[in-house]
Amino acid sequence: MNDRLKRRKTRLFAVIAVTAVMVCSSLTWRQAHLQAQVPDQTDASHPLSDCGRCHTCANPRPGNLCLPVCSRMQVRTAEFKQQQGPDFVLLDIIRSEDEGVDRFGPVPFDHSGHADFAAISGGCELCHHYTPERQAHPSCRTCHPPELQRDDIQKPSLKGAYHRQCMGCHREWSHNTRCDACHIQKIGEEPGVITAEDALGHMTPPIPEPETEIYEPRSEPTIGTKVIFRHAEHIHRFEFKCAECHRGDNCARCHEAGKKHVQKIRTMGEHHQDCSNCHAKDVAEGGNCARCHWSEGQPSPLPFDHTATGWPLSRFHKDKSCRGCHKKIPYTALDHDCGSCHTDWEPDTFDHAVTRQILDENHSEFDCEDCHEDGAFDKPPTCTECHDEDEGIAFPAMRPGPVVKP
């Protein structure tokens, strides 16, 4: 009896237990399945679903679109000219929100300095990215309000806009996010009148200029394994400004000279772009590759020699700047006729003393062609018009007047 009861109870117990386990597992997995289907609660935010995001009135129509001033991120209708803007701007609109405490002070901004270098990367419109029609140069505040908490969170506030604009470049080359790199930090006292001098004091340290760069092209060299570029020659002798060659360049290339910087892989054309602006003929098919390329073990290409152009520079021209004569970039061959450059040299007004040869009374009244046959001013003059060569009167042994000591 006892045993039977015991058996029955055990059986009942087992049945309940097993049922429970089965029910439990099946339900758990059903639940897990339900939980996997999380309702998708995305996207009531498509711009087309909300006209009021752009249009300020209920019924925009052609002619009256009710678009706010800053409707788009980027608009450009005006061409900027370098040096068009002010030389110096004091940025002092934003005050720190802390009651009465301005932690960082205003920023003296050297506009002309930035404009000079703007061409290297981005141009004026890098900063002046929004110039809608009839608003040649809206102030930053037009779109970027100075308040930190604002209705329109699409665009950064004035503070954010300034810092993104400035730090975007500055941190790239200086790796420096120090506040006092731009701000005149107030330490206790009023800084007094802030002038452009304060901005200059914040300028970047001088950049070391490379003298001569020698590259070893990674691609299969067909015309020599090395390439020479005389950087110093280009800036000091040819007088190129940074922005004339460096366009859209990586800041670190100059600001961190010596440090290996990663450059993207470029095509042959892209590789030669910087040079071909001037050296178009050399770079072109059948050009003079040896101008820059040479092979190991051979002498490297020589620096530029003006004589090779067929015009050895005389004492008058050798100290002149390239741009004194070659007005256009790239530099091209000039007419040998003096008048082609010295347009102001007229026979009536010409002062022969500039050639260091003063004409004495006897010679001063001659026409140019009397001595300079056929107007060949680059050749020694002939005296045979008046003088007999047999008497030993010839240039330069005998001169038509005193010589100016250099």
Next chain:
Amino acid sequence: MSEHVLPVPVNRKFFTRGVFLLIVLAAIMACIAVYRFLFVGLAGATNLNQEYPWGIWISIDVATGVALAAGGFTTATLAHIFHREHYHAIARPALLTAMLGYTFVGIGLMFDLGRPYNIWHPIILWHGNSVLFEVGLCVVCYLNVLYIEFLPIVCERFQDDLRFPAIARYCKWLLPILGKVMFLFVIAGTVLSCLHQSSLGNLMVIAPSKFHDLWDTPICSLLFLLSAFMVGFPMVIFESMYTAWCFKIKPEMEILSPLSKYTLFFTGLYLAVKVTDMLIRGSYVYLTEGSIQSYAFTVEMLFGVAVPFFMLLSPKIRNTPRLLFIAALLIVLGVVMNRVNVFLIGYQPPYATVSYIPSIFEVAVTIGLGATLMLVYRAIVTFLPVISHPDLVARKA
């Protein structure tokens, strides 16, 4: 059904060599307690860090402590609720183990808490959404239930003690009252145990991204409950045989052998649910990943569940004291390992740069707590009527 043997105090010499060892371990723990609470705090005493906020004090002292104290409610349910009078002999030792176990869980928790003086806060600051709150509140209630269940044992001891007539009178008055209402507490004990044993398994489910998929399952609480059912009787078997060995009395195989049949059932059930869960979730793919977690899981399941299950299938093993002891021990260690795996090994914080290895102090406290528990257990069975054994009665008579 065996004839009733009344429980009596063991009445053996208390101070033995083993007891001295326990005292030394307990004393070391006491020193560390002073060091931890008065001088260095958690930073100096533990190797816990920002990524591993829980160490062995939680995974062993608390989580494992709760699991191993499951013998109390399983035995009480069997003996008192299902009225298997046959097992009354083991009800009291199991109750004592549970009572001490939970008490030491509380003490262990005090070590781990940053502000142990606030340990009572859950009683007033209820937070029904918190799994830990449920665990905490149930443990507190159950601890009180256990103390009430233990009260008759104390009363029995003192009701005839002529040295304290007032206490004896009070005990005599209390005993019949307790006897009448005890069934309420016994049932409450089982309900509370089921609740917190299962909720304990729900603790880590809140951190699915850190919890290794081998253990992270929505039915983790069911698994914890089933493993508590599973480990209850083996713990009683282990402890009964160990006590018998300590006091040099014969293990009561006629009680323990049939008890192991229940264990066989619960072990099989646990194994089945665990394997089913693994198959459904597909978590078996992690078994071969070669990580410490995969090995820990394999060892836990193989030696902690599967091997003892197949051992217990054999009646010969169930009736052989030594082999039964081994099987019970394997199950106990398996559950220990499971708790440590869930709370420590399976916890993989994503930003951890160093892994957690318990400090010497943490280990010493954990050992010390175990030693103190055994010491108190021995003291209580020596002086209070807990163990009923024919040998002891015969000796007394």
Next chain:
Amino acid sequence: MGVSRREFLRVVGASGVAGSVVGVATSSAEGSGAVVPSDDLMGVLVDVPKCIGCRRCEFACKEAAMQASAARGETKEAERFKPDAIEAFEDKSVFDDEGLRRPEPHCYTKINRFPNPEQPDKPFFTKVNCLHCVDPACLSACIVKAFRKLDDGPVIYDAWKCMGCRYCMVACPFGIPQYEYDNLWTPQVRKCTLCADEGNPNKGKVPACIKICPAEVMTYAKRSDLLAVAHEKIRNEPDVYQDHVYGEHEVGGTSWLYLLPHQYSIEELGFLELDSKAPPRLTEAIQHGVFMKFFPPAAWFALLGSMMWVSRPGADQDGEPTGEGHH
């Protein structure tokens, strides 16, 4: 079928082996809805590619926490929060020396640097701090409800309630709460408060880190508005951002939202790939299923009581076995 099935489940559950069976069964029958972010919820949109890594936010955060501690009279704590001079935060070597930088008990936010493969001189920076979940796991986990979520979003901590169990640290999917292990008597869980803690000078205003940020990487506004802006930015500049707003769906949504650069995966930037379901939804469903206004425990109690009655000694001698009728 629903009702009868639920009834059936209750019966089976109540007479089954475990309370947890009831829990899982009922929770699956009734489901558990995700917490929907309210309209008042404020948020922060972090435009990660815009960050210049100046670490001013770390400074401002420490300063605000210091002022808050001082205002609460915790002078010793205030001392620990005290930041170095602002120039000291200019030190970039920390990015190289400290590995992946994580918050510390007295530094709620940290910046990490990741190289930019396309523009090596413009590395990316990410900001780590509490994301202020819509449905915070730390809050759900806390045994004494020491965490509160304010209506406008901040999840803040009441130290006086805390007993130091550190379950919040276990629960947080982002590993944010930091513990003052070295504080002997009054250790606290520390994490970003979104400057909404008592005594914080920025309470009710723009949080300190957002206010100081020069590049305005972070925008503090209504979360719903920020999400709209974030998606528009992604549409306008697909070559800058990846098409994913981190924090929109992760763990049920967070108040902090991140626009990430497309060059990296989420994990490469130190963020975690997380499920869109808030972890507390599962644990609380199980939890409330087990309790369900104390019905299952009471049923379990009654069932055990009846079993005790049925199997009492001498019960089966009263008459014939009663078969399957009782339960």
